[in-house]
Amino acid sequence: MEAAVGRGRAIPLQSKFSLWVQWGPAVMLLVVAGGMAAFVDGVGRVARLQEQRELEIVAVTAAASINPDQVNRLGGNAGDIGGAVLQDVRRRLQRIRDVNPQVRFVYLMRPGAGRFIFLADAEAETSPDYSPPGQVYDDQIEGLQRVMASALPVVEDPYEDRWGRWVSALAPIVDPQTGAVIAVLGIDVSAEHWQQALRQHYGLALAIAMLASSVFGLLWFGAYRHQRNAERLAGLNDALEAELAHRRLSDQRLKLAAAVLTNTGDGVMVADARGIIESVNAAFERITLHSAQQAVGRNLRMLYSARNSHGLFRSILQDLQRNGRWDGQIWSRRRNGERYPQEVSVSVLRDDDGVATHYAAIFRDKTDQHRLEQRLNELAQIDGLTGIPNRRHFDASLAAAFERARQDNAPISMLMADLDFFKRFNDRYGHIEGDECLKRIAQRIRSVVRNDWDMAARYGGEEFAMILPGTVLEDALRVAQRLNEAIRAMAIPNIDSGVAPIVTISIGCATVIPSETMVARDLIAQADAALYSAKREGRDRVVAAN
Template identity: 40%
Template sequence: MLLSCEFPIKRLVTRDLLACAPDTPLIEVARLMAARRCSSILVLDGQTAVGIFTESDVLGFDLSNPALATMPVSSAMSGPVQTIQGDLLVGEAAVQFKRNGIRHLLVVDERGQRLGMLSQSDVVLNQGAEFFLRMRAVSSIPCHTPLVLAEEMALDEAVAEMRRCGRDAAIISYADGGHGIFTQRDIVRLIAHGGAAVGMVGQHASRPLRSVQAGQSLYLARKMLAQNKIRHLGVLDDDERLVGLLSFDDILSSIEDEYVSELGAALRERDQALWESRYHLRLADRVFESTLEGVMVTRADGTIERVNPAFETLTGYSAEEAIGRNASMLSSKRQTPEFYQQMWTQLKETGCWQGEIWNRRRDGELYLEHLTISSICDDAGVCTHYAAIFADITQRRMAEERLNYLATHDALTGLPNRSLFGERLEHALRCAQRTQHRSAVLFLDLDRFKLVNDSLGHGVGDELLKMVGERLRASVRETDTVARLGGDEFTLLLEDVGDARHVAHIAQKLLDAIGAPFHITGEEIYVTPSIGVSMYPDDGEDAQTLVLHADRAMYEAKGAGKNNFQFFIGQMNTDTNEQLQIESDLRQALERDELVLHYQPKVDLGDGTVVGLEALVRWQHPTLGLLAPGRFIPIAEETALIIPLGQAVLREACRQGREWLDAGYVFGTMAVNLSLRQMRWEGFLHDVDTILAETGFPAEFLQLELIESQAIDGCEQCEGVLHALAARGISLAIDDFGVGYSSFVYLKSLPFDTLKIDRSLLAGTAHSRRDVAVLRAILAMADALDMTVVMEGVETEDEAAMLRTIGCPQVQGWLFGRAQPAHEVGPRLARLPDVACAPPAVRAPQPSLVR
């Protein structure tokens, strides 16, 4: 490898600078240079280099001038001093030597501080040129034709001839055929010794002239120069004739030529590498700019440094808006802190993270992107930047979700298909088994759908199926499932249904919804459904069995004339049909006045007089006979028939009470049971006022009973109704007290004036002091609240005796009279024919309990 690629200049400099002041006499300067065998001296004015004096400068002296020795160096020095940076390569110094025609350069560092002096000799003697010098012969480089002077030439004439020919050395020819050499350094030595320019040049030349064969290597020539501490060698041909003079300058010129050649090759190589690098950079920039994926480069702290056009398109932020801001500006806030923590942990551990993330565009729109983040580290392995590449996959995700949706849903109606229905049914059955809840499967088929398709076309048929699906979905809860199996077959999954009657009501609702006319393309179309029902766990415990049984029940519905529903054949089917029959008959009973009232007396336990009557409804069924309330009241409650039924009961009780009052009978209060559903009906208070006005029954004689669990329902509307009733003077009683929550809060805040204790607190009192204590406590509490107490369900004399002992004022039960028709109860009532009727002696609530 050549020296130009090996060494910086600062490794070759002579650091021990030889220097002098500008006024130093030349004789002193010459002595310094001769003593140090140095070819140059730096002239300093203080610390500033103002010039340089070299051996070449002595050729300009007139050696015959006696004042030469005392002349100051400033008069002969060269300036300004040429400098070179110490970090440059040696070959560059060789080029500068030749270009400027000099042999010395002052070497400085990057701050301009002097490092030392570099001469041509330093470059030639550099070991980095050995390979080159070994490969080249002396004859390969041009040598100057030597200046040959006769030994008898006067010294001053010889110096003048050297100056005229521009030579730094001359060969001296002696009469004996030998040769010597006279150089600039010899002139410096003469000046140093103060000698005058007298005598012949031969007397001051060095002899013999050391020589080298032209065919020998430059390396050998350089070695001879270094070992003998000389700067010139004679060049001999094969016949031992002197044909040239080889100097350091000649060798340096050859080295410089080689360096220039090498430098040119290096520059060409560099230019090629630079072109390739720029090409790849331009290519990378084009890829960066043209890629359809967004690219964002950030610093380690998240500050955005660069984005591409796709980033601007995808996010809505221009490069000017994004650069300098933190990448968190894109955050959608949909990911949790844990998500980001895991992302950064993986990024720091592996240098890369890839995944899906929701981000937000400039206009606030959310979009899903597939994001890849890579760490960019420096040579020390420290992360300095992150590169994020992302693509908007919102549409792709929507397409995937659409495909998944189509795989589980009917394409026409948008309802779940057979596959999804099966999955939901399996899940519902597992939940039902765990929670002990009941579920139902309904299988629905349209009765006249084929006729619609054949007569009006498949387009109308498809529209009809979509509308049927919409009506089915609107008829059930959001938690229920409506599916289309295909054709005109639909299935429904009803979870947590309670009992079969609930399912029957939904089935009837579906019959009504589908049976209503459909309006399609100007046509009014009618279809009817046939519905089969199976119940879990009664009709099966697995999905396949339940669907099969519902399907069979649907065919039974078709066989029964269509446009109806049938439960799977079994005992539940019988019970359900019976309940449905009761519901249907009850609607007719209201129209036919089949409901009758029986009255059960409440008596004073002290003297046995009747102090009140409770009106209890019975149903005189045309085929089933007299039905107790338990057979039909729950159905009335569930179907909202309780509202017209309650109106009828209240009207009849008030009418009968008015009749007895007009006949002079004394019976205290007329108690009528009240339903929470009635109170919640917005027309309830209006009905009460209307009935009282139409029958003429005094409000003070009316008592409305509400069971305890309903009394504390917490409904603000109901509380308002209770206070409105109390404001009208109507007595309010809590029925079945003791089996509900028995909270003092509602006793304090609601305007009840009577407690009717449930029989369950009376059973077994003859054997339990605890039960008696409870009854005593209730009596004490009621007395403190100024409330009347009635013990329900008294059936034996022992029970009556115990109640007398603890001070219970009023009782009701079979021991004192069962519920009987009005014509049987009348004779038991006290009669005051000549006295105007007066309100019963019911204690009014305390002012603090009345609002």
Template identity: 40%
Template sequence: MSIEHGVMRELEHALQERDRALDLSKRHLLLAERIIDCSPEGIMITDPEGIIQSVNPAFVRLTGFESEEVIGKSPSILSSGRHDEQFYRDMWSKIHRDGYWQGEIWNRRKNCEIYPELLTITAIHDENGELTHYASLFSDISSLKENEERIKHLAYYDPLTALPNRRLFHDRLSMAIAHAHRSSSRLAVMFIDLDRFKLINDSLGHKVGDELLKEVSKRLTQTVREDDTVARMGGDEFVFILSEIDDEEDAVASAHRVIEAITMPIVIDGNELVVTCSIGISVYPTDGESNELLLQNADTAMYRSKDLGRNSYQLYSPTMNARSLEHLVMESGLRSGLENGEFEVFYQPLVDAESQQVKGAEALLRWHHKEMGMIAPSDFIPLAEDTGLIIPIGEWVLRSACQQLKRWSALGLSEFKLAVNISVRQFQTLGFIDVAKKIIEEEGVDPASLAFEITESMLMDDVIDSIKRLTAIREMGVTISLDDFGTGYSSLAYLKRFPINTLKIDRMFINDISSERNEGAIVAALISLAHSMDLNVVAEGVEQKCQLEYLRSEGCDTIQGYYFGQPVTADDFEQQFLQ
């Protein structure tokens, strides 16, 4: 009896263990089913022959097909027709070799709409290693693709005028030169600069200036042939590529059409404006056989046109001086300006979007020329870059900003951040990191209170080296802000690799935010993109309350612009914003 009793107890225990295992298995299975049913990703299970066995609710929502419409059928019911046989052969070859495949694919919904997916296919095997199923997980990435296309458009087109930008211009000029070389034909580069545009901007405001640039862009586009290119290089500078011209007279005729079109009165906000332009022309192959030389010589001819009275054109000649008289005066002044104390750092407030409290400032260089008066940074910074004088000037700005930051820190300011612009030449100089670190240490400021503003275009010349330099800056404790974001475009893949803290949205996108729906959509996309990468967002050029309210509604972190304050001297900044 005792033996039988022991056997019964063991049997009873074994049955209990079995029941517990079955119960646990059922609960795991139920949990897995709930996870599949609740997953936001579409899930499709097929047998080894590729026949659909089951789908989850997200599959139904994303494709529009009910489960009974697809179960027992091939996944080819979703095929968009966009991929060739080789695409699928490569995909299945990887699945058979590695057990999975992941990538982007275009599929078709029930309503025939074609859409992009991020798809993962995994081979499922049993405990004996036998293939039992394939599991496909996918998500609709239409919104991501739309944002990528929108950002990609910003890479090659000027957001204000919709004309090709500098990058696209160089791409097209390279292609035009290659074609001209093969066909032994000629082409012309025509550099156009609006005369005294700065006066219009300063007297009537940036809004009128931008509207003027838009109208000028339309008129320029109407003066050229369909195969020619009109690009905006920045500011009030435009460039033409005139392909397959017979001789210089064709370019001259085009210059006459441009001058005639631009000088016709333009009415903006009740102001009748008459604008003139100066044009320089270089011809391939006579005046150069490379992008750089053709553009440089057209620019030289344009400055010669300005020297001779403006509102005219000049064909490039080797005898022309490489710089206009104005540039020569400025270059000479730059060399002595630092020693003579003609430079000064102004400060513009950075304001928290929610609290609307000043949280920092951007240091901005100003030049009081002893003869020419106040010179705009856009006029002398490029010249300083070209001559290399930006190196000592940039070091002086950083040291001056650190000294001012130390004085303000002594007032008891907490978490106050000072942003300093770093030029291309500075950033690419071999000893820049060491020099910056030395200045910060000598002036005794907290590196965490500093931010270096770097334009995205300067990072793309040598991505690997840029990442190393940015990493070194971060290791110093200084944060990094990507300035003028959207105007130069670094691909999303590279952008994720750059160790940056902040994106600054260029004022061009902010300007028409109240009246242009597309501008608002672009700004919203940029803010969303930045926040998805855990980056702070600064919007610059904010001048109106409606712009501020829109940016706050979209979650922008920091505001900069005339709405809160113009760049002012250190003393005025302290009186206006720190007391």
């Protein structure tokens, strides 16, 4: 057969096919190579954004454990040294550092006169790396300026020093009353986890790219063999040799791709349309504690955990049917029964007719991150010195209890307590003894709590508060009097008090049945006014609000 080209000239169709077979692969190879390079680069970008987001979450959660009121009270100068506020803030920073062994430095900074100065540093004061209050930070400040301007967390690019490679995560400390950024929390974390995660993502992307290249090569090899057999039957031996060489190359690529999947840190699992597991990799065995022999042939349900919300898997199946893919976090179960959080990506594999034949899942164990987030959340709600709930936790609990009382048309009482002339105690015995005294007082106040509904918290400094849901004024006064007597019974010396030679406490008591127009602040104001009356009447007593 011939096809006309121009006038009086014809090119055989077989020759045109030969030209396409000769030059088409080169063109397609360039296209595929460019596409694979873009794919690998895109996976790397997504991985970097994901790791940045995880560090932002850690920094923001850590920043939530810092009391903005205490930060506002720091002057960023030598006058802070030795003060209870600085010591409390430094203890919080040290706990944030100690929760994660990958953390190098934790610190607070504030801008001043066009520069940034240190407010507090988690390092020991004897450490050569310690930065005292007021020391000027003389390194790059672009990231700090971005946090101050945007009130959003920032993760800076990894850098290297004599201690290793690190990533800095910065988060704002926001004044809850004004909404202004008053300081920046900095956390320097080891970049090893960051780099390992990027290598894993790049490895998986490279494996997929190599698999795609292998499939492309096999397809073009079939076309090449057909053309060679049609054009030159006499060159059969050469064609067979080329086929064998190409098969060896394809096998090498497939083995390399299989090795990447086998050695990646993410678990990989393939199941048929019924949910029966057909293959797993080594990471699957390490994470789930199920060997390949134990897992293959069993249903996916063996990995399910009852901690997942009702209807979650129905929702996952609907997304897979609609989009062919699902990404998210679920709870899974190891062979020993342990439940653990898992980040998973599931894809549907279809045949030529579009029928779903298999499901491929890639997952990662998120246990360590989950534990860290839980610990940081606990630190954000507990007073670092006394070990009882802090002001932030108290405000949230009071708002919830007040709303329940409004809905039930029930009484709610509040005690506001203040240690009498406690500054004189600190002046006489020192802040260390003052801290120990506050710890003992807090535990005694906690012992007065009657049940799981009552709550005692450190309100600030030497002030404490107690929520008594469902309690009428008479019962609240009895609790307050019992607390007053319990503090006196401790007989902690305070010879400069002027009230008694021991530590005493003044207590204001208020009770309301919330109306539709009342808010929790109204109850606080009444209890605070009663406390003021107790002080005005001579202290070391209980006074009820009018």
